[in-house]
Every structure is written in C-alpha cells, then in structure tokens.
Amino acid sequence: MSQELLVIGGGLAGCEAALAAARSGVSVRLVDMKPAEFSPAHHSPRLGELVCSNSLRSDAITSAVGLLKAEMTLLGSAVMQAARATAVGAGKALAVDREAFAGHLEGQIAAQPLISRETARVDELPRDVAVLATGPLTAGALAEELAKITSSNHLLFYDAIAPIVSLESVDMQRAYWGDRYGEPGQGDYLNCPLSREEWGEFYSALISAEQVPLKDFESPKFFEGCLPIEVMAARGEKTLLFGPMKPVGLEDPATGKRPHAVVQLRKENAEGSLLNLVGFQTKLTYKSQDLVFRKIPALARAEFVRWGSIHRNTFLDAPRVLDPHQRLKAAPHLFVAGQLSGVEGYVESAAMGILCGVNAANLLHARPLLTPPPTSALGGLVTHLQNTATKSFQPSNINFGLLPPLEGRVFKRLRGAAQARRGLSDFLAWMEASSLAPAGEIPELPEETT
Template identity: 55%
Template sequence: MSNEITIIGGGLAGCEAAWQAAERGVVVALHEMKPGKYSPAHHLPGLAELVCSNSLRGESLDNAVGLLKEELKRCGSLFMAAALATRVPAGGALAVDRQLFSSYITAKIAQHPLIRVVTGEVGEIPGKGIVIIASGPLTSERLAAGIATHTGSYLYFYDAIAPIVTAESIDFSKAFRASRYGKGEGDDYLNCPMDEATYRMFVAALVAGDKVAARDFEKVVHFEGCMPIEEMAERGPETLRFGPMKPVGLADPRSGAEPYAVVQLRQENREGTLFNLVGFQTKLTYPEQRRIFSMIPGLEQADFIRLGSMHRNTFINAPRLLLPTFQLQDTSRIFFAGQITGVEGYVESAGSGFLAGINGARLAQGLVPTVPPPATALGALVHHITNAEARHFQPMNVNYGLFPELAGKVKKKEKRARLAERALAELAAWQENIR
C-alpha cells in the first residue's frame, strides 16, 4: 500500500479522518467539491460545515453522546478541539458558532504539512490506493453511481433543517429566557410560551399547511431523531406537547407557572444575533413557514434568515458491507466514514471519521487496523452499525442501549455513571494501541 490516503469529502468525518491520518505521519489528499459545487443544504465555502442544528447535544456523561465527546476529546479529536474553541451558550448542551467552527477546522487542515486539499467534484472511486469515502448523506449523483459499483443498492431517509431568525426581530416582551430545569446558566434558551387556544390553532395550521412534495421515485422515510414538526403534529394534537414543545421544567418568571406549550429558541452564534427554532425541522413550503411560524408568540414579526428545507440523506447498508474497522468487507483498501455509514449525528460522524482515519493510517503503515472496545461509546456504535439486522437497518445515534451490560446487579440510578466509568477505563487501555 502507498503511504498516502485519498479522502473524499471535507465534512466532519472527512476532516477528522484526514487529521488523524496526518497526525500519524501519513500523507493525505482531501477532496472537497466546494466551492465549485454545493449540495442543496450547504452554503459556507469552508470545510466541516454544520448544515442542520448548531448543537452537538448534551455534554453530561449521563447520556451516551456526552461520553462519546469525552472519548474523542481524550483521543485528540480535531472536531472536539474546534467545538470547545467556538462554543456558544446552550445550557446542558455543547453548541457552537457554526461559521467559526468551520473556519477553525478549515485553517487547521490547511496548515497541516501532510494534508493537501483538492477542490472539485470526485465522480468515481480511485482504482488503487487507500481511499476513505466520507462524502456524507448528500453524496452527489456522480459519486453515488461510482460508490454503487462497490456497494450495490442504497438505503435512504429524509432529514429536515430548522429555521433561523434574527434576535432583533423577536418580541422579547412575550418571550422569556430559561433553560429546562435551570440547567447551564439557567437562561441559555429563549422560550416562546403558548396558551392552550394558541397551541391548538398552531397545531391545526401545521397539519393543514402546504408541504414540499417528494419526487415520485423517492419513498419518504423519516429518521425518528429528526422528524419534521408537521409530521409529529399529524400523530395527534398532544404529540408536540410531549416532544419539542414540552413545557415541563420551564416556568414563566412573569407568572411562575408553566405554559401550556413552549417553543424554544437556541442561540446560533456567539454574538447572540441569531436564534434557531429547536426541534422545528420542517418540509413546509417557504411561504407556509413564514405564515405558520409567525403564529408563535414573540415571532409575529420574525425575520427568517434561513428557512427550513428537506433533503435526501443517503447511507449504505453497513451490516452487509462494512467491517468494524470501517473497511469494505470485500475491498479492504476502501473505507467509509460519516453519515453515509448509517451513524446519525454530528458527533457520531466525527467519531466514525476518527476511527477510519486511524485505520487508514495503520493500513498505509503496514499495521493491523484496530477496533475500539464495545464497552466504549465509539465501540458500541461501531458494533451496532456493523452487526444490526441488515434487512431493516436504519441510522442510529449513540445511546446507552447499545452498550454491553454491566457485570452483577447495579442500581438503575447508578447504571449510566458505571457505564461511563467502564468506558473511559477501557478507552485508556485501547489508546495505548493507537498512538
């Protein structure tokens, strides 16, 4: 094998893979089609663009994604370094200024002496050498056709992007600042309360609103973790009150009481000039978004600088195609990384890129690729996507339900802490093999 790796895709997974391989002394050619060509969801010219939410989800080890972030941080992840350097207030979550985040990673990649960034669309997989395909869930049609020669048929689902509004257009006399149960600084989120009558009118408008239709040949399959707001509303009039519009733990300081329902807005950038509507992914048409979301108290005059949109997310059938090292089962020089593997979420995508980069470098150096212990967050996720039932395989976020059981009896309230403790201990031992 040549001591050089070709990486296709400059998103979270591709950049993390490039960084890990280069840090281990391997030359990397990182291919990114921007700025010559953009996918339907990308707008920034830089690398590692966050196209959906700017939140990387919870930081606490009480949830598995918090543990995965801690694992990546301890292993020298570029993704985590960028996130910590560009974070914005978000209560118990880690959220970033997406433009600063992209700029941070773009600069780090450009400055690395062993990484060469090649701009332009890649239409086929190179016929020789080590290749990491990290082209993402919005892989271009040309490259998708090339990938299909190695993988066969694709699966797909739909993802939706939430709208963003300007802070100056929000009516702060109607909204109040608070984090659920007072987490974080206690005022990281902006909350737009609804009484029962307003809530019911809003739900009815969501259900009746005009939606963007899928193309005839595409079957609509939504990922549960990113369900469009109007799809949730159609499941029943109370569904949203137990989902993204849940008022529990959000007492209005002006009355001391919890609203009937609430729409949360999260700060989008460090300056606090932009806010996104938490959990409001949508496939409503643009005119309907402006009309219906303006029914939200405090957003009557909202200036929507980005409206929600719908896009096709493509992923391979990982249980049938991939080894736990992220190599193709029948072509070991080809790796996959990122959401195209069936991992779901920013952190999970970066984690898969981390492992693919390490293993690509090991292969280039004549070493045996490695797999993290299944008791770690990364290992549990890898084990799932490569061992799930192939017939019904769907994208998956990391969660404690994927972890091996603990030995002996453990009290329920102590279980997650014990799982995290075990994971970090096993991670430390594994790290000795990947330095």
C-alpha cells in the same frame, strides 16, 4: 503501496479522518467539491460546515453523546478542539458559533503540512487507499458507483426511521409478548394494545399533529412500503387498523380478547434492550411525537431514545457491505466514514472519521487495524454498523442501548455514570494496548454512589 491517503469530502468526518491520518505521519490529499459546487444543504465555502443546528448536543459525560465526546477528545479530535474554542452558551449542551467553528477546523487543516487540499467533485471510486466521507448528500456519479459496487439495494437514499424506546421503560402492565397468530405470551414482538376509546384519542391526536415541512430537495413522494404513519392515518381510520396497527391474531393474554388496535414493538439490537415501533416512520415534529405516541398506554412514560424521521440521506446498508473496520467488503482499500457509513449526527460522523483516519494510516503502515471496545461509545457505533440483527438498517445516533447492558442491577438514575465509568476505563485500556497516547486531559470518572 502508495503512502498518500485520499480523503474525499471535507465535512466533519473528512476533516477528522485527514487530520487523524496526518497525525500518524501519513500524507493526505483532501478533496471536496466546495466551493466550486454545493449540495442542496451546504451553503458555506468552508470545510467542516454544520448544515443545520449549531449544537453538538449534551456535554455531560453521563450521556452517551457526552461519553463519545470524551473519547474523541482523548483521540485528539479536531472537531472537539474547534467546538471548545468556539463554544457559545447553551446550558448543558455544547453549541458553537458555526462560522468560527468551521474557521477553526480549516485552520487546523491549513496548519498541518502533511495535508494538501483540492477542490474537485470526485465521480469515481479510487483505486488506492482512501476514505469516503461525502456525507448524506453525496454528489454526482460517486453515489452510483457505490450503488454498483455494493449492489444497488445496499445504498439507501432515505431514512425512514421509526421511533425507538428502551424496553425497561415500557409499562409491562399494558404490554404483552406475542407473534401474530402465535402462542399468546411468547414471541418476538412486544404488543401494546389500545381499547376503542384509547384508539379514538390516539387517532385524533395523530391526524391533527404538526409535521416537519419538507425541504425543497426532499421528494414529497414516499415509497408505498414505508409511508409516514400520519400519511396512512390521513387516508382514513381503517388504513392503520388494517395496516401497522392491525390487531388480528394478537389476542391480549390478560383478557383473552382481541384489542381494538395494537402497536407492535420489534427488537432493535441483539440484546433486545431497544425496541422500534413497527411501521411508525414519521415526519411529525419531535414535540408532536412526544404528545401523540404517549397516547399509546404502554408507552405513556416510555423513554424514547430516538424519535422517528424521514429525510433524504444517502447511506450504506452497513451490516451487509462494511467490514468491522468500516471498509467496503467489495473494496477493502476504501474506508467509509461519517453519515455515509450509517451513523447519524455531527458528533457520530466526526467520531467515525477519526477511527477511519487512524485505521487508514495503519493500513498504509502495514499495522494492525483497531477496533474500540464495545463498552465504549465509539465501540457502540461500530457495533451498530455491524448489527446484522436489523433487517432494515437505519442510521443511528449514539445511545447507551448500543452498548452491552451493565452487569447486575443498577438504579436508573445511576446508569449513565456507570456506563461512563465502564466505557472510559475500557477505552483508556484499549488506547494503551493500541499504543495510542491520550491527546486530551483524562476526564474525571463520575463517582460511584449508591
């Protein structure tokens, strides 16, 4: 087996994969089409470009993304080193000077003698061990090749993301379980009813809410099957009442009557701790979603762990086409990292890059492939990519809902700390068992308080 690893794509995931594999002693060829060619969202000639915001989100270890950052640091993350070195003031978030950040990352690549760089667009799937990290705007014939090998309906081109709420935050006085025409009070769907008056308020807020403008590379044509909720609403009140908010067959067991409208929530993970708002994919701004969706009485105080969105995004139907080590089932010599694998966000993309780099090196060295513990944030992302419970897979940011629930009753305000304690100690034990030496300082575990 060739000892050289090909990494295609020098974004956050590709840079991390290349550096992680090189740290394991593997020679890497890192190929990116920039600066000869740019995707519609990339403008900088540098690798590791942050295409939009300059924020890597919360730095608190008691948040899911903060925990993920701590785990990445322990694994020697190049993105975390670059981010710390180029941070700009942003309160509790970690934001960076994007030019300096990309420069730092490129410096790390240049200083690694085992990595050689090449500028080329890759249009074919490699025959030898490789990491595909070409991102949400994968260019050229590579996307078609991926569609062919995974069967075309498993390579998706749009996120049509409905908001997700945590079950525990739904007001159960204003919601009831039940499938359409099923036994009232039993079933897979959690129904959130609206009276005629509540509907009126919700509808007028929805049709006047602010939307995110489309980028010029985003098609203004949506698939009829997943129209944004506000586009349906603009066609007239009845479109929603006969569509995703149809109340027939969903009598409220509390009143025995059919509500005027119903929003159905469906399980998003195997535990059922997260629920998505069925049919609520949207281009509304996050601020508008916060305003409009809280007009659904059961969700007035809900915790929205993810807001809805629709944007151009090439990603794999991971649960169907990737194995538990992010390799294409149809071509197990090919690892898929970053946004293309079905995670969402800079930090998540980079994190999956490290894991793929480590495992690609292990494959080349004929060593066992590693899977982080499910209680860690990195493990939570792997769980998401293997979540066959969702029929319509969508990329996800890291959130604690992707991790197994905590044991026993833990007060809401203490849950982040409890997740961090459990996740970090399991992660450190896993690193030790996998002979991975912690690269950064071991962060202090948040104290146990009652």
